[in-house]
Amino acid sequence: MNATPPTRPPTSLDVARLAGVSQATVSYVLNDRPGARVSDETRARVREAADRLGYVPHAGARTLRTGRSGLVLISMEDIPYGPLAVGTLEELDRELSRRGYTLVQYGARRLKGVPAARAWAELRPVAVLAGAGKLNRQAVEVLRSAGVKAVVALGSRPSPVVPSVVLDHEGIGVMAAEHLIDRGCRSLAAVVPAEDGLREMGEHRLAGVQRVARAREIPLTRVDLPFHEDGAAALAELWRRVDGVFAYNDDYAMLLMAVLGDAGLAVPGDVRIVGCDDLPLAALLRPRLTTIRLDVSATPSALVQRLEEIIAESPAVPSRIDPWTATLIVRESS
């Protein structure tokens, strides 16, 4: 059993010694600074020495010296789950690292009474993306004061205090309602999930449905529903009174289709259902499900571009609010 080699990680000074140059020269070569004029031969020696030692620069030291960490923090909890979010996140990561930033997902729980924003601030990130709910005035102030250039909210509504990436849940409700009414539905229901993480988005989608229903004078029933068959089945009477349901998302839509089938109702004959998310699974249903998909394909690059603008201008107080909106696509497959 070998004794533990308590070897320190190699530093740029170690590299310098091995290459027989000064430590400053190492820094010049490895960052190939434009201004520095170092002979090709020296460069090669430095590079080889770094390789041999397995030299890896110390991010903390660099951040301390330069004042820039290059970190972009995004909070884990505030990203809705599913294939859409995963793909978007990967694209965002790609886009950011192309420009020299590093995307890092970070927990957003408060620990021992310390608000999450404070933990984020310790890393001195250049930008923070987090749920609108967590970015109250105080949190933003902590971040700003720690030198965070860009604070961006993620949510269903624009944040009053920082620029926001808005997922247009109301728009989803609007499209769903119009779709159903255009196809002859005259009595609507809209599901609001009774799950903690989903209720808020559910209410925003509901708001969109409400707007259309009111404008077109169609009665609308709000249905608060946990994701269980029993609860949905218990509402059998309700389902007989309506001819169109916006099910919140595809999962709920599938739940309803199962329950309505059990209750002897035909879909879409007796009741039309619209889901949301365009889940691959939903395409397997018989009959096929009509669904609404958020098109966020353009969001990552647009977001990164705006981030760079904000970082460059570095406005202490944002002069204006700039919500972005993802666009909707209806995918009708019945």
Added chain:
Amino acid sequence: MNATPPTRPPTSLDVARLAGVSQATVSYVLNDRPGARVSDETRARVREAADRLGYVPHAGARTLRTGRSGLVLISMEDIPYGPLAVGTLEELDRELSRRGYTLVQYGARRLKGVPAARAWAELRPVAVLAGAGKLNRQAVEVLRSAGVKAVVALGSRPSPVVPSVVLDHEGIGVMAAEHLIDRGCRSLAAVVPAEDGLREMGEHRLAGVQRVARAREIPLTRVDLPFHEDGAAALAELWRRVDGVFAYNDDYAMLLMAVLGDAGLAVPGDVRIVGCDDLPLAALLRPRLTTIRLDVSATPSALVQRLEEIIAESPAVPSRIDPWTATLIVRESS
């Protein structure tokens, strides 16, 4: 429009000045070091000054000074998606932050030819969790040399070079096969997904099915399948030749149920199907789906405990390999 206040973030020295004490005292108070004896009155003054300034310590500087970052890195790409992974990750985060560590999800793509491990090493994390595939000998060497105490692989098989969290995919295949055979199936098929991210796990699950089939002398057909109806439907002949299918997971199981239904085959009358993952959605199917669930509820705390042991012992070369295995639960709901 206010001009940008180019205010530096406040430092502990700023706090010291405002409180009328030395910078060292600030450090003592804010970390309440056991050894330091500071009067309650001074403590209060320091705390108040820190609050007033919105002082947030600089993680990079602290890391540089102490040699410990407290960061635990986990690669984003190597976490399979879905509700199970999300819950596990949250639990892991909770568990780690209780012990003073900070979990951070980090991209695993290589950027401009720089291997991911090098980017991880720059942050000087205390531990790195990543897909077994990314932790080859060289990557581990880079991490070790950068002072990473614990490197842990995530995968379907124990890594030969570092301790591993093993998700027992072979065990899943074994259980599925035994389940089917015990219920009278005499001709099996097992799906291997033809998607890049899934194929490997598919092969491991298949291996388990194969083992059982061979032992019990049951014929087995391997079915490589992309997630499309058409491909599955084209295999109509195959489905008629078997009476039991392990569908890889619940998504594929639902795909098969749709296709088999279209082909006029009864489930489970003509063909039995076993899925995996225990998706809430799968419970809605008629007939209900038999599924296998990995029980990883104990994994986070066990993992963190082992991490601390490894960090404490700090073995330069791991003296032995310690795979963990998640346990299986069959949830039969037909």
Added chain:
DNA sequence: TTGTATGCGTTATCAA
């Protein structure tokens, strides 16, 4: 009970 001094690894300024 508190202050002084030092060093962590890096980048960047200036002089040689």
Added chain:
DNA sequence: TTGATAACGCATACAA
């Protein structure tokens, strides 16, 4: 072309 040298913010051994 390259090499000293200082400074970033913090924690800590030691002196007062």
